Amino acid sequence: MPPRIRLRPRALCVRASHPASPIGATYASLATATTPAPPIEQTIRSTPPVLRYPPTQPPSHKPPEVRKTQLHRQYQSLLKSSxxxxxxxxxxxxxxxxxAIRRELAIALQKLEDELAKQGREGTALAEQVKIQVIQTNIFASALRVVEFFQPEEGTMDHAQPPTDPRTPTSAQVPQTTNVPEDERFTHGLSRRAWEAASNRKLKLELExxxxxxxAVVAFPTVSPQHLKTVLSILSPSPAFPAPKRRTNPDYHEPAxxxxxxxxxxxxxxxxxxxxxxxxxxxxxxxxGGLDGLRAQLVHVLQGVGGGLASALEGASRSLYFTVEGRRMDMEEKEKGDKTE
Amino acid sequence: MITRFLTDVRVKFNPFSPRSKPARLFLSLIPPNARADGMKVETQMLPRTSKEPSTLGVKFKDGKEMNLDLDKMRITEVMEEVDRHSRLLARKEELTGN
Known part of the structure; x- marks a missing residue:
């Protein structure tokens, strides 16, 4: 059965009653608009480089709008920054x-922070940043692989046109990367190259x-043994890191x-x-005593070494002094002996 | 996995060994309020260098003890082993009408 063509009788009537006049008709040759010639600056200079993507969103290998990709990016930054x-x-x-656990952790860390502030140390403000966070294990593993195995040797800016070039109209450095994720020059963790480096199964993670x-992870923005001690005593008490006593912190001993x-x-x-x-x-x-304690220990050790070294060096010169002095006395005695004779 | 009939779970493993996975997954299969309902769960973490195999000791309500060597098993096999006796107990319970 041939396709049915719907007839519109009214339209046919209109068309028939008013025949198209030759003046009203348009011709293809007249309709094409002529583009004006480009300005003379554009023809004698090269066009300045243009960033083809938002500077905070370089093209990613996996679709950037899905949750997995964003988690991957988030875990990478977590791993790099802590x-x-x-x-x-x-x-x-x-x-x-x-x-309940999060509340106890926050309270304990705040208490430690207050104590440190009382001792006159400047506040590290770690209390707000140290949190327990549940993670997606496999995405975290993949992010860790990227962080460990993807070391881009050069920045994207190495290819950029130098801003000192007088021909460039802008002093902002624009990387000459294209808008495709396959570009070899990308250095961000979601790029194709990062993915390739991380998917090399011959490399083994120690944490695998x-x-x-x-x-779940607890991430610290700095290595602070005092804060670590507090967190351990709250989250996994042991004889070395005892949990707070029932009398001092009754909330901690709640059933929840x-x-x-x-x-x-x-x-x-x-x-x-x-x-x-x-x-x-x-x-x-x-x-x-945390890092300061370690520094104090190091200074103590180095002082001991310095003292030993100084006495050793001094010993050599002292013995030389004694020999020379002995020799002088000896010679003087001989001279005296010569005179008397 | 049927955990109603377990009274005592003892797990020993070295988290840095790739063979400790079934032990850790077994722990994650225990329901959230099992400890409050009277199940005893003991976890022993071995140091990183130890070569000791990961083991699982389970006690049932009727007093049967089961010791499993988790080094050569997958989590499905462990579940099968534990469930075999649990199903028996479940059927007995059903027949006595409790």
Whole structure:
């Protein structure tokens, strides 16, 4: 059956009653608009480079609008910006228990911050930044692979036109990257090159066996053993890091907190790129007096070394002095002897 | 997994060994209020360098003990082993009409 063509009788009538006049008709040759010639500056100079994408959103290998990609980006920045990360496994912790644990953690950290402020140290404001965060394990593992294995050797700006060139109309440096994710010059963590580096299965992460099952992380923006000690004493109390006593902190011994903590397990930590197990983490937390304490210890050791070195060097010169002096006395005596003879 | 009939769970594993995965997943399968309902869960974390195999010890309500070596098992196999006895207990409970 041929397709049915709908007839519009009224339209046919209109067309028939008014025949198109030759003056009203348009001709194709007349309709094409002539574009004006480009200004003379454009023809004698090269066009300035134009950024083809928003500067904060370089093209990404995976679709950027999905949650996975954004989580990946977020975890990368978390891993890059926090030198100390604690890894916990959480086994079916309820929402009420999470809330209670987070509250206790915040209170304990605030208390520590106040104490440090009383001692006259400048506030590090770590209390607001250290939080326990549940992560998507596999996305976190992938982000960690990117952070560990993708080291772009050169910046995108190396290809940029130098701003000192008088021909460039703007002093802003514009990277000459194209708007496709396959561009080799991208250095951000969501680029195709980053993905390729991370998907090399021959490279093994040290943290790989830990990254399975339900995980939560506590990230610290700086390595601060005092804060780590507080967090450990709240989240995984041990003889070295005792939990707060019932008398000092009755809220901590509420059933919601305690039942939640029973289900949290400290697995390990990543400290400045190195992986520590539970014992190692406790050791880091046990550094007395934090970084200042470590510096004091180092100064003490170096002072000891300096003293030893000074006495050693002094000893050589002193012995030389004694020999020369002895020789002088000896010669003087001989001279005296010569005179008497 | 049927966890109603478990009274005691003892898990020992080294988190840095790739063979510790079933042990950790078993822990994550225990329901949120099991500890409050009287199940005892003991977790022992081995240091990173230890080569000891990860083990799971389970006690049931009728007193049966089950010791599993998790090094060569997957989590599905572990669940099968535990469920085999749990199903037996469930059927017994059903027949006695409790």
């Amino acid at each position: 030198p100390l990360i604690l890894l916990f496994q959480h086994n079916n912790v309820k929402a009420v228990e999470w809330m 066996p830990l990254l399975s099952g339900p995980l 907190v305690q039942s939640g903590l029973q289900k949290l397990m400290l697995l390990g930590a990543r400290v400045e790129g190195k992986v520590f197990d539970t014992e190692g983490t406790r050791w880091v937390g046990g550094i007395e």
